[in-house]
Amino acid sequence: MEPLTFDYDYLHLRLEHGVFELFGFGRSELRVPLRWLGALVHYKKxxxxxxxxxxxxxxxxxxxxxxxxxxxxxxxxxxxxxPPGDEPLFRAYFTEVAALADRRVV
Structure with a gap:
């Protein structure tokens, strides 16, 4: 199975073999097993x-x-x-990830 990836600006997200990785500016910033993963786009306004x-x-x-x-x-x-208009892109990617993990999205 091919890795499930998402690219946005200088951000690269990757899911492969049950491990989620976040890369920013060419280096790995986070690596976590899928069952512990959480994500949120938080809007103050x-x-x-x-x-x-x-x-x-x-x-x-x-x-x-x-x-x-x-x-x-x-x-x-x-x-x-x-930006608020780009949040659906993140939601779509993480919805796919959640389906693979048998977890939900809000």
């Missing part, structure tokens, strides 16, 4: 770009995407903003 958080969740039964910020055990943000 609806008309402003949001911040992407990717990390590990405390409870593997938590939503994989749309994870509540309080559910994270550890998270990283690759230091760029996601």
């Amino acid at each position: 609806p008309d402003r770009p949001g911040e992407l958080f990717i990390g590990t969740v405390r409870d593997p039964g938590a939503a994989l995407y749309g994870t509540d910020r309080a559910a994270f055990r550890y998270s990283t943000s690759p230091s760029f903003r996601v």
Whole structure:
């Protein structure tokens, strides 16, 4: 099976063999088993770009995407903003990832 990848700006996301990796600016920033993965694009104001958080969740039964910020055990943000119009791109990718992990999205 080919890796499931997503590229956005200087960000490269990759899922292969049950391991999710986040690459930013040419280096690996996060590597986590799929069952602990959590992701969220958090918007403080609806008309402003949001911040992407990717990390590990405390409870593997938590939503994989749309994870509540309080559910994270550890998270990283690759230091760029996601415009509201681009959030569906992230949702589509993480929906595919969640299906492979038998987990849900919010």
